[in-house]
Structure formats: structure tokens, C-alpha cells
Amino acid sequence: MADAGEPRRAFRRDGDTLADASREVDEELRIHLEWVAEELIAEGWAPAEALNEARRRFGDVEATRSYCIAQSQRARRWGRWRMGWDGWTQDLRYAFRTLRKAPVYAFVVVATLAIGIAANTVVFSLMNPYLFRPLPFAEPDRLVQIGGYDPTEQWDGGRFSVPQIEEMGARARSIDAIAGYYYGTVNLNRSDGSERIEASWFRGPLFDVLGSTPILGRTFSAEDALGEGAPVAVIGEQLWRTRFAGDPSIVGREVVLDGSPRTVIGVMPADFTFPFGGIGIWLPMPAEAGVADRAWMSLHPVARMTSGATREDLRLELDAWVEENAPIWPDLDGRYSATSVKGLREALNFAWSILPIAFSLLLASVAFVLVIACVNVASLTLARAGTRRREIAVRAAIGAPRRRLVGQLLTEGFLLAGVGGAVGVAISWVAARGLNGVIPPELFKVGEVSLDGRVLVFSAAVTLLTPVFFALIPAWKVARAPLSRTLKDGGGGGESATTLRARRILVVAEVGLALVLVAGTGLMIRSLTEVTRIDLGFDAERVLTAALSPDAEAVSNAEALDAFWDEVVLAVDALPEIEAVGTASHLPLNHETIPVRFASIDTGVGALDGWPGAYTSRVDGEFFSSMGLPLRSGRLFDASDDVASGSVVVTRAMADRLFPGSDAVGRTVLYGSASSTEPIRGTIVGVVDDLRYDRLDGAARPHLFRPIEGSLSRRRFLAMRVRGDAAAASLAVRDALSAVAPDVPASLRPMGEIVRENTLLWAVSSLFLGVFGLVAFGLAALGIYGLISYSVAQRSREMGLRMALGADAAALTRSVVAEGLRLAGIGLAVGLVVVVGAGLAFERILVDQGILYGVGVTDPVTLTVVLGLFLTIAAGASLMPARRAAGADPVEALRGE
Amino acid sequence: MGRRIGGGVLPGTADLLILKSLSEGPAHGFGISKALRTRSEGVVELQDAALYQALHRMARKGWVTSEWGVSDQGRRAKFYSLTPAGERRLAQEEEDFRRYIQGVFRVLQGPA
Structure with missing residues (x-):
């Protein structure tokens, strides 16, 4: 690196340090004072006195010095920032210009990245309301749901009765406030027909425990909550808007539930989904429903812990309470051997046990898609870097620091990823809305599946990280390439052997990754088919069901x-x-x-x-x-x-x-x-x-x-x-x-629909994996196609020569296709090892969680079909450029370049 | 930092005077100080401390730039010169000052 010294010195001169600022100020002031002193000596002052007099006349030297240094340092900091900014905008403009000259490359890269980023954004925005978005309650970390652990059922969500819940509150010092709830359905009777709505009944200060406020009216008073006063109800925003047309004077109006009238006292906001979405009305537990009966163990206790208390503290206190009461009421408290204390997000979500697993699978597969997208883009970028080597070498030779050259390539990467990210977010915005219908509302979530700030931060992070994956490899190669050789090469776009090897490795990796996803999709679809083939014992197909519940009064x-x-x-x-x-x-x-x-x-x-x-x-x-x-x-x-x-x-x-x-x-x-x-x-x-x-x-x-x-x-x-x-x-x-x-609302559903709800896990997984698998598959095919057509273009001279010497066109085609198949073959072998290895490692979990049904991870049928599919597409992707090369006029090919 | 400015100049006019003297060409701090005293026949006497503080402040604001050079007498010194932004500022300050002084005179003349 003979030329490394000069740019470095130039760089240091530009960005002088803050220490230089104080040195310069000192020098400037010293020169000034000496100058004045010399004049004073000329006027007749004693040389010993002159400098002191000069300082006296100057004013406050120290204050001036520190003031000037401060000003000068601020100016330098700003200047350095400005220089960085200018350099960067210059890089950006340059990147724009170069990309305009390669529109196909720019389009393919942006499209590929957009798909990768969109897939990740959609999945993250899907997970967000279930796992990340904060609960719509005050200080949600202090909220817990308490369950009884029933050793015979091995179930830790056991319910309690009102006297038990009241005892817990009085007993456990970690509890600030406690309430109990259960849910069900009621008939909402209206003059134009009745309908069945989901309702939640509670006992105790539930709304104070949760710390939620209504958007209209009030929540329950202590007297209301005891179910003793006039009958009242709080309704949800959704019900208010759909059934009461958002009537602003709803508070104070009467509604008829199961034939008996109640007064609406408040409306809760749409994001108050307690205990899950779809609950339209909250009612105090009726006093006659066994509020004093210890045996009426039908309520889920939900508590606000005192600040500083941990769930473990509370669990220990409650376990002691259970242990004490078990011998007194062996049939009631004795049912439980212990208690469980869970955060609300976990407790309220029925699917909590499979949700994180399903989401991790999803996230893993979209991460795969993103990596494949990056690999494809890296491969394309490498190819481009190969053709741009002369340009870059020339710029390096006329003195552009390598740091700037690498920065330029990275800027290009950020520009492409930025546009790709923006397009990706736009796609996700549309897709996320469509997803709300896919997952049943009973799974507890906070808000809708949508793009919020959290999702956007995630997407931005993905977008910013992406260029690091695909732009750094070529940038790194440029930084290392010896200049003289590149210039001497003639730089006609000849790709170096290492670059080609790197691209081959990337394509192999891509095929391997895609295989993992497609094989996963295959296994999921096989599971789905197996599940739908299960003999139910009855014939659901021609059965219609209807649920009716006449009013209690009638x-x-x-x-x-x-x-x-x-x-x-x-x-x-x-x-x-x-x-x-x-x-x-x-x-x-x-x-x-x-x-x-x-x-x-x-x-x-x-x-x-x-x-x-x-x-x-x-x-x-x-x-x-x-x-x-x-x-x-x-x-x-x-x-x-x-x-x-x-x-x-x-x-x-x-x-x-x-x-x-x-x-x-x-x-x-x-x-x-x-x-x-x-x-x-x-x-x-x-x-x-x-x-x-x-x-x-x-x-x-x-x-x-x-x-x-x-x-x-x-x-x-x-x-x-x-x-x-x-x-x-x-x-x-x-x-x-x-x-x-x-007067009785009826909900009609085909039995087949109820059965199909049970296949949701497999159907949704197949759908998602299928989409990602398809994308990965397409990207891998594109990768093979791109590489083979590139290498064929590189070899056009050689091929023309061989044709001119009488080589058989068919043999030539075969050799090119063989190259593509060899690459695909290596990729498939690697992918197969990953599929089988990872599959066997996780088989227990996959089968236990019922994610795979009736099929093993090494299912030969699936793997054979998938391998066949890949080899076919690899052959097709290489056949096209091979045909083109073999069909080319040898004279033309030889003349080119 | 007005507290250092005083004695020989009206408060708020130091920037104007310095910019004006730089409008004739680059100068070092010592030169500006001397030129102000000579030109005003000793009436305007800007303390050196205030002068240097003003110069550095204006350099930060981008009204003047500085560069090391050698003076007529062969002395090494830091030379200040006006930037385009400094020229605009000077025009602005001159205009403001003229209007202010005219106002002051009108008041001094008393009611018509």
C-alpha cells in the first residue's frame, strides 16, 4: 500500500483538532501583545515594563483567551460536521447518477430488498399487538392474573370463588387491589331483533385494578360493583359505534339484556380489550349468583400488585394461603396444590403456549427470505463491482482516498436499501390491514395489526442493516484490490476469479436457504392435508349448526x-x-x-x-x-x-x-x-x-x-x-x-367451518411459509439465472472460439446447464443437511406442539418433490442463457470486446 | 458578551466598526485596532479584548474567515477577511445604525 500515506496526511490537515484551536488563539494573542509592547518600547517604555503595559491596555487577557478558544472550537466542530454532510450528499448525488446509468440493476435490487423488508415488517407488525405493544392498562407490569394449579388436570388456570378472592386480597401483602371476572354471552334485545354479544361479569374494583378510564361517562362505583344498586352496564366503543351509532347521549340510556333493562353508565375505548377483544359489555356479577358461596369457583382473579412486589413474592404468599385452606375445604381450596401468577399478556392469550413458537418460526423464515434477498443483491453488486473496477481504480489513482470509495459504495447500498425499505413499508402497510381478518379476535392482543412507531423503528433497523450485508462485500473487495493490477488489466469488465468464486458461494448459500424454506412449506402443507384427512367419526360436511339462547326471563x-x-x-x-x-x-x-x-x-x-x-x-x-x-x-x-x-x-x-x-x-x-x-x-x-x-x-x-x-x-x-x-x-x-x-338471536354456522377452525394453525403456517417459500424459491432461481447468464456473457469469446473450431452447440449448452446444476446441487446438498439436521434437532418440539402432523421432518415424499422442483428450475434458469450463447454467431462473439 | 465592549465605543457598534474596516480588505487584529483609532481621530477606542472576542465570534458565525499570513513588516499574523455573509451583515448593520442615529437626532431636535 504505497499510496496510503498521502491521503491520510491530507485528511488530518482538513480536520484539525480542538487542541489546535487553543494553540492558535494563544499564538494570535501572543503576537498581538508583543507587537503592542514593541511599539511601547519605541515610545520610550522600559522593555521590562512594556509587556505588562500591553497586557493592561489589552483588557482581560484570560477571559478573552477562553472566550476565543470556545468560539473557535464551536466553529471547528460545526465545520467538521458540515464537511461530513457535504461529503455524504456528494456521495449520494454520485450514487444517484451511477444508478441512473444502471436502471435494471437498480430496479432488481430495490424490488428484491422491498420484498425482503416487507416480509419482515409484516411479520413483525403481526407479532407486535400480541407480544410487544404495551397493554392498554396503567402500569401493566404490576398487573397479574392468578390461577389455581390443579395437579390432576395439570392445568394452572384454575378459577376461584368470590370469598376466596376476597381472602387473597386481604391475605397477600403484595396485592394492592384484586377483582374477579368471568365471561360469557348475553342477548342484547332491541326492537328490531336481538343479538348475542360477548360479555364479561366481574366482582370487586376491576376497573381500578386495571387502571382504565372510559371515553364517555364513568365506570362502576363501589355500590354498582356489588350488584346491589340499580342495574347498570358499561359498554365497549365498538358496540357503541356499531349498535348505537355512536350516540353521544348513550350514557343514561337503557338497554335490555336477556329481557331485563339496565342503564348504560359509560363507554370504554376500543383498545380496552379485557379479557379479550370482542367483549362488548361489562356487568357487575349479579348478587344472587353465589357471591357468598365458596364453592362457586368460576372467577379468574386479576390483581394489581403493590409497587416493588414481584410475581414470585405473590405466588409464595398465595401458595401459603392455599396450603392453609386445603385441609379446611378439601373439595374446594384443596383442589389446587399451588397457584400460578402470570402477567396479563400471557394469561389472557389462549394460544400463549403456541404463539411464541409460531411467531419464531415465522420470524425465522422471513429472516431467511431477507438473507436470501441480500445474498442475491450482494451477488449482483459483486458482478457490478467487477465491471466498475476500472472506474474505481482510476478514481483511486487520481487520489480519491479509499475510505471515500468504500463510503461511496456503501452510500449506494444505503440509497438502494432506503428506497427498497420505503417500498417495502408501503407494501406492508397494505398487507398488515389484510391480516387482521386472519387471526380470531379472541386471541388477546393490544390494538390492531398495523404499522405503528415500533414497527417502523424495526423496519428502519432492518433497512439500515441490509446494506451492511450486501454492500460491504464488494466494498471490502474494492478496498483491498491492488490498484496497479486493475489498471494494467485493461479493466474491460473481466471478473476476477475470486469474485466469481464469491458469487458462486452466494448462489449456493441462496439455494440452500431457499431449500430449507420450501421444504418447510412442503412439510406444513403435508401436515395440513393429513389433518384435513383425519376421520372425525362424524360427517361434518352437510351439517348446519345454530346456537340459540332464550332470555332468562322467558x-x-x-x-x-x-x-x-x-x-x-x-x-x-x-x-x-x-x-x-x-x-x-x-x-x-x-x-x-x-x-x-x-x-x-x-x-x-x-x-x-x-x-x-x-x-x-x-x-x-x-x-x-x-x-x-x-x-x-x-x-x-x-x-x-x-x-x-x-x-x-x-x-x-x-x-x-x-x-x-x-x-x-x-x-x-x-x-x-x-x-x-x-x-x-x-x-x-x-x-x-x-x-x-x-x-x-x-x-x-x-x-x-x-x-x-x-x-x-x-x-x-x-x-x-x-x-x-x-x-x-x-x-x-x-x-x-x-x-x-x-326475540332470540341465532348464530348459524356450517359444522365444516367449525371443524376448519381447528386447522387454523396448519392453514396459517402453510400460507405464510408458502408465501415466503415461493419468494425464496423465486429469488434462488433468479440468483442462478443471473450468475449463469453473467458467466456465459464473460465466456462469450471463449465459446465463440470453440464454436468456430467446430464444437457442437448442443454440447456447449449441456456444459453450461451442467454448471448451473452443479451449483444448485451443492446448494441443495447443503440445504438438505440443514433441513435434516435442524429438523431432527427440533422434531420433538414440532411434533409435540402439533405443528407437524402425520409427517416426519425427513418425509421422503416432501423432500423428493422439493429437490425435483429445485433441479428443474435450476436447469431452466441455466438453459435460457446457455441457449442464447449456443445460438450466437461465433464471428460476432469473437469480434465483441 | 457585551460586557467587554465599552469605554470608547457605543454599545452594539463594535461588530459594525470591525466589519466596516475589513470591507477594505483583509487585516490582522492589530491593524484593525490601529485603523479604527486613526480613522476616528482617537474618538473610537475599541479595547483589544473586545476586538478579539468579536472577531472570533464573527468567525464562528461565518461573517469573517481567518488565515495565517505575513504582514507588510514581515511579521507572522492571523488575517481576517469578510465573507459574503459578512458583507450582507455589514450592509444590514450600517442601515440599522443609520436609522437609529437619525431617530436619535430627531429626538434631540425636540418637537417641531
Whole structure:
């Protein structure tokens, strides 16, 4: 580096230091004082006195010195900044000019980066409301939800009763304030029809605990919260805007809920999504609902901790409380062996266990896409740097410092990434809005999926980091390239062997990375197909469901309820579009399960929580036929079976478990909830096929059906087997229902839709991975194409010569395609090792979390298809430039250059 | 930093006087000091401390630039010269001062 010295000295002279400033001021003042002193001596002053006199006449020398130094240093700092800025804007203008001369390069780079940055921005903005955006409550770090840990269910979200929650508040010193809540649905009755809305009931100072204020009116007073005063309600902004047209005088208005009037006292802002989005109304828990009953353990306690207290402190205090009370109330407090104290974000999100995993997978795949995009751009930039070597070498030779040259290449990178980032953010802005519909609103989130400041900061960081990936490699090469050689080369754009090797390595890496993503997509799609192929045990396809819940006022006893439902069933059954109609308390795969323990008389010893587990629901006999759940032996429920009859129908899994190898019909089953002390006796009247009830994957759990006739559950489902067109049937059912029960809102859903909700994890993952896989695949193909056409262009002279010497065009084409396939092959081998290695390392997690279903990470079918796909596209991508080269006129090729 | 300016000049006029004397060409601090005294026949006497403070302040503001050079007498010195921004400033200050002085005179003449 013979020429390194000169630029460095030039650089130092420009940017002189702050110490130089004080030296210069000192010198300037010294010269001035000496000058004055000389004049004084000439006027006749004694030389010894002259300098003192000069200083005296000058004024305050010290103050002036420090003032001047300060001014001069400020000026220098500003000057240095200005110089940097000027240099940078000059680089920017230069970058603009050079890029204008290479519009194709600029377009491809910007488009590639935009896709990479958009993918990352979209995924981050998707994660933001679930994981990062602050909760809309005051000091959210102090808020916790308390759950009981039930060792038999291995479930840590156990609920508590009002007396228990009040005791916790009085007992735990870490608790500042505590309240309890539960949620469900109510009918909102209006003159133009009723509808079912989601509601949350609470006990205690819930709104003070959360620290949230309404946008209109007030929240509950202590008296309201006890449910003792006049009936009141607070509604959500969403409900206020959609159902009450944003009526500004809503406060004080009356609404009718389940047939009884209440006064609206306030409206909560849209971002108050407690306990999750979609809750439209908050109500004090009714006083008669068991506020003094310790056994009514139906509330989730939510507490504000005292400042400084930790969750661990609180948990220890509560564990001590549980331990103390367990022996006193073994059936109640004794149900729990400990407590869990969770932050609200975690506690309120039903999908918390899979969400971070799903998001990390997403983020990992988009990071891959970004890296592939950067690799592609780096490869292109390297190629360009190769052709620009002469220009750069000339500029270096006429004295441009290397630092500036590298800075220029980086500036070009930042410019491209900046434009790419801006385009990417614009794409994400559109995409993010579309995503809000994909994820169900019941997953607790803060605000909508949208681009907020946090997302933009993230995107800006990605955009700024990107050029570091793709522009530094060429910049580094330029900084190292020996000048003389480049100039001597003639610099006709000949690419050095190392550059070409670097590009090959990048393409190999790109193919490998893309393979990982595409293979992941393949596995996800295979899982999705496997999941949709699962035999549910029933035939969901032609079943329409409807949920109805008559107002409490209208059906106060079992007889009135049965009469209501008989009327409804009769009306629907009369429709020609309906083949069969049954009723049920719960539907399979509808995210509601009632667990139960069961045993035969012989095996039913000891506490129930040691017995095997099953789910239970109440149905009528027609439910089985309308769902298409076949009877295996015995009979279905008939008119004689009601709550009091004790008849039950069990699934095959339960029958086999109870009475292996013998007929279960006519025998007795003991069952009850895990916490009950005395089991209920049931007589098995029939055995039906197994069905998927709580989830699609995994083994079918045993199920116990009980008669619905005479039960007190107001909300029931109709399961209707449709004849002919489903949409027409849906309309007919809606008409029939509004004729027979005009005040009762009905929500109609095809059973198939409910089933498909259970495939959401796989469907969404397939969709996302699919999009990213496709992008990565396309980028890799582009990478191969770019490299091969570049190397063919480089070799056009050689090829022309070989053609002129009589080489076979087909053989030439084959050799070029072989080069492309070799690169792809190496990339695929590397990618395969990563897929199999990483796959095996994470297989346990992937399978346990149900992310992969019915397929292993090394699924040969998927891998074969994916490899075949890649080799085909690699051959295609190299064939195009190869054809072009082989078809070229040898004379032209030789003359070129 | 007006506290250092005083004695021989009206407050606020130091910048104007220095810029004016630089408008005839580059000069060092000692030269400016002498020129002001000579030109005003001893009436204007700007203290050297105030002069140098004003020069550095105006250099920071970009009204003047400085450069080391050699004086007529062969002495090394720092020479100050007006920048275009300094010329604009000088015109502005002159105008302001003229208007001020005219106002003062009008007051001194008393009511018409």
C-alpha cells in the first residue's frame, strides 16, 4: 500500500483538532501583545515594563483567551460536521447518477430488498399487538392474573370463588387491589331483533385494578360493583359505534339484556380489550349468583400488585394461603396444590403456549427470505463491482482516498436499501390491514395489526442493516484490490476469479436457504392435508349448526325450556331442506369441553381424580343421526330419556375401556367431575363410534353423552342435516327460527367451518411459509439465472472460439446447464443437511406442539418433490442463457470486446 | 458578551466598526485596532479584548474567515477577511445604525 500515506496526511490537515484551536488563539494573542509592547518600547517604555503595559491596555487577557478558544472550537466542530454532510450528499448525488446509468440493476435490487423488508415488517407488525405493544392498562407490569394449579388436570388456570378472592386480597401483602371476572354471552334485545354479544361479569374494583378510564361517562362505583344498586352496564366503543351509532347521549340510556333493562353508565375505548377483544359489555356479577358461596369457583382473579412486589413474592404468599385452606375445604381450596401468577399478556392469550413458537418460526423464515434477498443483491453488486473496477481504480489513482470509495459504495447500498425499505413499508402497510381478518379476535392482543412507531423503528433497523450485508462485500473487495493490477488489466469488465468464486458461494448459500424454506412449506402443507384427512367419526360436511339462547326471563324453568326447544325443533324439522335435526349442549371441536371422570362399578374405587378422563355433553337421540355418528350397539336416546332417567350413550373408546371384550349395553357406568366425592350412576343404553371432540390430532378421547331433555342449560345448539343446497337451507332455517323465536338471536354456522377452525394453525403456517417459500424459491432461481447468464456473457469469446473450431452447440449448452446444476446441487446438498439436521434437532418440539402432523421432518415424499422442483428450475434458469450463447454467431462473439 | 465592549465605543457598534474596516480588505487584529483609532481621530477606542472576542465570534458565525499570513513588516499574523455573509451583515448593520442615529437626532431636535 504505497499510496496510503498521502491521503491520510491530507485528511488530518482538513480536520484539525480542538487542541489546535487553543494553540492558535494563544499564538494570535501572543503576537498581538508583543507587537503592542514593541511599539511601547519605541515610545520610550522600559522593555521590562512594556509587556505588562500591553497586557493592561489589552483588557482581560484570560477571559478573552477562553472566550476565543470556545468560539473557535464551536466553529471547528460545526465545520467538521458540515464537511461530513457535504461529503455524504456528494456521495449520494454520485450514487444517484451511477444508478441512473444502471436502471435494471437498480430496479432488481430495490424490488428484491422491498420484498425482503416487507416480509419482515409484516411479520413483525403481526407479532407486535400480541407480544410487544404495551397493554392498554396503567402500569401493566404490576398487573397479574392468578390461577389455581390443579395437579390432576395439570392445568394452572384454575378459577376461584368470590370469598376466596376476597381472602387473597386481604391475605397477600403484595396485592394492592384484586377483582374477579368471568365471561360469557348475553342477548342484547332491541326492537328490531336481538343479538348475542360477548360479555364479561366481574366482582370487586376491576376497573381500578386495571387502571382504565372510559371515553364517555364513568365506570362502576363501589355500590354498582356489588350488584346491589340499580342495574347498570358499561359498554365497549365498538358496540357503541356499531349498535348505537355512536350516540353521544348513550350514557343514561337503557338497554335490555336477556329481557331485563339496565342503564348504560359509560363507554370504554376500543383498545380496552379485557379479557379479550370482542367483549362488548361489562356487568357487575349479579348478587344472587353465589357471591357468598365458596364453592362457586368460576372467577379468574386479576390483581394489581403493590409497587416493588414481584410475581414470585405473590405466588409464595398465595401458595401459603392455599396450603392453609386445603385441609379446611378439601373439595374446594384443596383442589389446587399451588397457584400460578402470570402477567396479563400471557394469561389472557389462549394460544400463549403456541404463539411464541409460531411467531419464531415465522420470524425465522422471513429472516431467511431477507438473507436470501441480500445474498442475491450482494451477488449482483459483486458482478457490478467487477465491471466498475476500472472506474474505481482510476478514481483511486487520481487520489480519491479509499475510505471515500468504500463510503461511496456503501452510500449506494444505503440509497438502494432506503428506497427498497420505503417500498417495502408501503407494501406492508397494505398487507398488515389484510391480516387482521386472519387471526380470531379472541386471541388477546393490544390494538390492531398495523404499522405503528415500533414497527417502523424495526423496519428502519432492518433497512439500515441490509446494506451492511450486501454492500460491504464488494466494498471490502474494492478496498483491498491492488490498484496497479486493475489498471494494467485493461479493466474491460473481466471478473476476477475470486469474485466469481464469491458469487458462486452466494448462489449456493441462496439455494440452500431457499431449500430449507420450501421444504418447510412442503412439510406444513403435508401436515395440513393429513389433518384435513383425519376421520372425525362424524360427517361434518352437510351439517348446519345454530346456537340459540332464550332470555332468562322467558324460560325460567326446565319445562318452559323444553317447550321452547320442542317448538324450535318442530319448526326446523318441518322444513323440506332439513333431513334431520338434533339438539346438544355442546358441539364437537367448538372449543368447549366439559371434562368428566369415569369407571365401572368394579374399577370405580378411590378418589375420582384418579379415574380415567373423558368429555361429556348433553344431546338428544336425533343429534347422532343428524351428525352422522353411527350407532354400534344398543339404542340411541328416545323420548323416555331425560335428565332423571340416568341413561347414557358412550363412545367405543369408553366402552372398551370399561368392559374390554364384552358388550357394554345395559351395564352401569360411574362418572363425575374430578373434584366430586360421590360419582353419578349411569346406565349405558347404547354405544356409538368414536369422535374427535377437543382437537383434531391425537387419539380420540372417550366421550359420555347424557340426555338433554329436562336439563337447565339455556343455550343449546341445533345440529341440522341439510338436504340439497346449504345456502338455501341456511336461509330457510333463519326464516323459520325468526318466525318461531323472534326475540332470540341465532348464530348459524356450517359444522365444516367449525371443524376448519381447528386447522387454523396448519392453514396459517402453510400460507405464510408458502408465501415466503415461493419468494425464496423465486429469488434462488433468479440468483442462478443471473450468475449463469453473467458467466456465459464473460465466456462469450471463449465459446465463440470453440464454436468456430467446430464444437457442437448442443454440447456447449449441456456444459453450461451442467454448471448451473452443479451449483444448485451443492446448494441443495447443503440445504438438505440443514433441513435434516435442524429438523431432527427440533422434531420433538414440532411434533409435540402439533405443528407437524402425520409427517416426519425427513418425509421422503416432501423432500423428493422439493429437490425435483429445485433441479428443474435450476436447469431452466441455466438453459435460457446457455441457449442464447449456443445460438450466437461465433464471428460476432469473437469480434465483441 | 457585551460586557467587554465599552469605554470608547457605543454599545452594539463594535461588530459594525470591525466589519466596516475589513470591507477594505483583509487585516490582522492589530491593524484593525490601529485603523479604527486613526480613522476616528482617537474618538473610537475599541479595547483589544473586545476586538478579539468579536472577531472570533464573527468567525464562528461565518461573517469573517481567518488565515495565517505575513504582514507588510514581515511579521507572522492571523488575517481576517469578510465573507459574503459578512458583507450582507455589514450592509444590514450600517442601515440599522443609520436609522437609529437619525431617530436619535430627531429626538434631540425636540418637537417641531
